[in-house]
Amino acid sequence: MANRLSVVDNNLCVGCQSCMFACARRFSEGGLAKSCIHVHSAGGIDKGFVVIVCRACADPPCARVCPTDALVPREGGGVRFRSQECIGCGNCVVACPFGAAMWDAEQRKPRICVYCGYCAPYCPYGVIALEEIQEATHAR
Amino acid sequence: MPADTLLDRVLYVDLTARRYEVQRRPELFESALGGTGAAIRLLEEECPAGADPLGPENPMIMAVGPLVGLYPLASKTVAMFKSPLTGNLGESHAGGRSAVALRMAGYGALVVRGASKLPVYLVIDEQGVAFRDASGLWGVRSSYTVGSVLRERETGTGLRSIMRIGSAGERQVRYACVITETYRHFGRLGLGAVWGSKGLKALVIQGKQSLPVADRRAYRRTYDAVFDAATKSSLMQKYHELGTAMNVVPLNELGALPTRNLQAARFEHAAAISGERLAAEFLGRRVACAHCPVACIHLATLRTPYPSEPYFYKTQLVGYDHEPIYAAGTMLGLGEVNDLLALLDEIEILGLDAMSAGVALAWATEALERGLISLMDTDGVPLAFGDAPSYLAAVRRIVSQPTAFYRALAQGVEHASAVYGGQDAALAFGGNEMPGYHTGPGCHVGWLAGARHSHLDNAGYSVDQKLAQSGASMTPTELADALLAEERWRQVLTSLVVCLFARNVYDPQTVLEALSTVGCPCTAEDLQRMGAEILRAKYAFKEREGFRMDALRIPERISQTLSPLGQVDPGYVREALAAYRQRL
Numbered sequence: 001m002a003n004r005l006s007v008v009d010n011n012l013c014v015g016c017q018s019c020m021f022a023c024a025r026r027f028s029e030g031g032l033a034k035s036c037i038h039v040h041s042a043g044g045i046d047k048g049f050v051v052i053v054c055r056a057c058a059d060p061p062c063a064r065v066c067p068t069d070a071l072v073p074r075e076g077g078g079v080r081f082r083s084q085e086c087i088g089c090g091n092c093v094v095a096c097p098f099g100a101a102m103w104d105a106e107q108r109k110p111r112i113c114v115y116c117g118y119c120a121p122y123c124p125y126g127v128i129a130l131e132e133i134q135e136a137t138h139a140r
Numbered sequence: 141m142p143a144d145t146l147l148d149r150v151l152y153v154d155l156t157a158r159r160y161e162v163q164r165r166p167e168l169f170e171s172a173l174g175g176t177g178a179a180i181r182l183l184e185e186e187c188p189a190g191a192d193p194l195g196p197e198n199p200m201i202m203a204v205g206p207l208v209g210l211y212p213l214a215s216k217t218v219a220m221f222k223s224p225l226t227g228n229l230g231e232s233h234a235g236g237r238s239a240v241a242l243r244m245a246g247y248g249a250l251v252v253r254g255a256s257k258l259p260v261y262l263v264i265d266e267q268g269v270a271f272r273d274a275s276g277l278w279g280v281r282s283s284y285t286v287g288s289v290l291r292e293r294e295t296g297t298g299l300r301s302i303m304r305i306g307s308a309g310e311r312q313v314r315y316a317c318v319i320t321e322t323y324r325h326f327g328r329l330g331l332g333a334v335w336g337s338k339g340l341k342a343l344v345i346q347g348k349q350s351l352p353v354a355d356r357r358a359y360r361r362t363y364d365a366v367f368d369a370a371t372k373s374s375l376m377q378k379y380h381e382l383g384t385a386m387n388v389v390p391l392n393e394l395g396a397l398p399t400r401n402l403q404a405a406r407f408e409h410a411a412a413i414s415g416e417r418l419a420a421e422f423l424g425r426r427v428a429c430a431h432c433p434v435a436c437i438h439l440a441t442l443r444t445p446y447p448s449e450p451y452f453y454k455t456q457l458v459g460y461d462h463e464p465i466y467a468a469g470t471m472l473g474l475g476e477v478n479d480l481l482a483l484l485d486e487i488e489i490l491g492l493d494a495m496s497a498g499v500a501l502a503w504a505t506e507a508l509e510r511g512l513i514s515l516m517d518t519d520g521v522p523l524a525f526g527d528a529p530s531y532l533a534a535v536r537r538i539v540s541q542p543t544a545f546y547r548a549l550a551q552g553v554e555h556a557s558a559v560y561g562g563q564d565a566a567l568a569f570g571g572n573e574m575p576g577y578h579t580g581p582g583c584h585v586g587w588l589a590g591a592r593h594s595h596l597d598n599a600g601y602s603v604d605q606k607l608a609q610s611g612a613s614m615t616p617t618e619l620a621d622a623l624l625a626e627e628r629w630r631q632v633l634t635s636l637v638v639c640l641f642a643r644n645v646y647d648p649q650t651v652l653e654a655l656s657t658v659g660c661p662c663t664a665e666d667l668q669r670m671g672a673e674i675l676r677a678k679y680a681f682k683e684r685e686g687f688r689m690d691a692l693r694i695p696e697r698i699s700q701t702l703s704p705l706g707q708v709d710p711g712y713v714r715e716a717l718a719a720y721r722q723r724l
Contacts, residue, residue, distance in 0.1 A: 014435035016428035028356030030210035031349045040298025045427050046457040124371045124433045
């Protein structure tokens with residue numbers, strides 16, 4: 001089965017954004033432009049944090065609205081991004097109800113999780129984890 | 141200087157002309173790293189000699205450094221300005237998301253010049269600066285509300301810093317702070333009053349850049365070493381667990397916890413407001429600055445019933461640390477957690493520096509006890525140690541200033557005691573209200589000599605505590621040497637804008653490795669030299685503005701209350717100060 005990144009418990013999140021920086025560091029660079037995770041406060045830091053990751057939908061809405069098939073549904077859930085096919089229309093960014101299709105303003109293309117799990121060990125609080133997708137979690 | 145990371149871009153904003161421009165200033169970051177080093181150079185350039193700290197000629201500078209956005213714990217922004225509290229060098233550091241946001245917006249430093257007639261707030265991003273009307277936000281009672289409004293009104297959640305002043309800044313209380321991300325502050329030396337004088341209510345800074353590195357493999361390796369040292373070793377454990385509030389009990393046991401305006405150095409209710417008690421019974425959430433896995437920010441839950449309406453409660457999270465517990469707790473004799481948190485919450489609402497506000501209230505209490513001031517002066521508030529409602533009433537009056545006394549108190553205890561007497565008990569050092577230690581001569585020499593009169597300048601309290609433990613002693617010259625070495629090295633850390641809590645993670649070797657991976661190779665000697673140069677530059681500014689080490693006032697109170705190292709001898713303190721200046 002395929003893997004996906006899962007938010008185990010966002011109540012444990014301290015908002016350090018180490019995961020966001022880790023995601024960009026996959027490309028051996030700093031900053032946040034290439035990050036596919038987003039953490040923001042739930043309306044003020046006292047309210048806690050929202051952790052946005054691609055949940056690897058069984059029938060991904062982002063792929064359905066892609067006019068060039070740059071986003072291809074992956075077997076077991078989620079999508080595969082073929083950058084060379086992408087014309088940068090941004091439909092996927094609008095379609096994802098979680099906001100997990102991030103926008104890379106430098107490349108003018110989306111950035112979507114590749115389910116590699118590089119970020120997870122950089123969360124000291126166990127907020128996120130790489131897990132195998134179970135059928136049950138994908139029942140619609 | 142790292143290539144292509146935009147660190148050398150300095151954003152100049154003119155509030156008078158409502159214009160901005162970007163200049164590339166690589167030399168600021170090459171020869172002085174960034175942060176403190178870049179900011180003091182910009183301050184020298186921008187601040188005319190003898191400038192009125194509350195006049196449009198006083199610049200407001202913020203700077204970050206080459207590791208921000210690349211390495212964990214490089215999470216601070218350094219602000220520099222001429223302080224309206226001391227009339228001299230103003231330097232204040234804050235975390236939150238400020239540093240990452242400024243760098244991600246594509247700037248290494250920000251210079252704000254002039255003053256706006258109309259209250260404004262600025263939105264700063266990759267595109268530049270938008271000037272927004274803040275006249276509707278001016279006069280809003282609570283700083284929390286200002287944060288909520290800007291959070292809703294502006295974009296960029298998760299990628300931005302929202303800095304704002306409260307009513308204390310608007311009314312130019314000389315120790316008003318700038319609040320960022322609600323629970324972090326440019327607390328000390330009155331940056332909030334400078335913003336108030338400029339009609340600057342808030343800054344929203346946001347962005348999302350890529351930061352290339354010089355050595356990709358070494359970057360990831362060094363990153364992991366720093367990250368592991370911060371999260372898996374014991375180096376930062378105390379900040380992670382109880383936070384700085386873990387100091388309350390040990391300092392009390394040592395007899396080094398300033399209590400009731402330092403009439404004592406032990407507080408009988410210390411355990412009741414300790415880090416242990418707060419963590420066990422009140423801790424509601426722990427949060428972190430951007431790119432810091434340690435999460436030292438501790439927020440306690442304050443549940444307040446409404447007197448007029450049964451079954452209604454206000455539930456508020458209130459930040460706490462050792463210094464606020466000292467200033468609003470032990471210094472005022474408040475030994476109930478709810479009283480302490482309610483006062484800290486009010487201080488946050490108003491936008492005051494908690495440390496200066498607490499010390500000011502403690503001095504005022506003693507002044508009333510001694511008959512230096514009357515109830516007429518306090519607007520009828522019967523200030524007394526342990527009296528929580530009086531402190532809530534008085535702290536609001538520091539901002540509303542209904543009497544000449546509160547107008548004086550709003551200028552700090554140095555000024556108020558010069559007007560009303562009681563200087564022996566006025567605990568200001570170099571014009572700045574004292575931090576929460578009475579460990580021995582080291583702490584007092586440290587914040588008298590320190591360039592920003594802060595316990596974080598050179599950590600004299602730590603020298604004292606080591607001496608208390610070992611039973612050893614130091615000559616004034618040895619003490620000066622120890623403090624100077626520490627303060628020089630700290631210029632390196634604050635120029636890199638590494639959090640000083642991470643000073644044991646970022647040892648010199650780690651700093652050199654990290655700098656090399658991001659394209660700023662240098663040697664250990666370079667770092668030593670830069671540290672000394674930056675400190676000398678700060679002192680050159682101080683002396684240009686009239687600072688004289690031998691003219692510093694030493695409050696008699698520090699010799700009247702015994703420290704763990706015995707009675708603090710003013711002669712010893714003077715000798716150490718002279719040695720410090722001579723070696724600088």
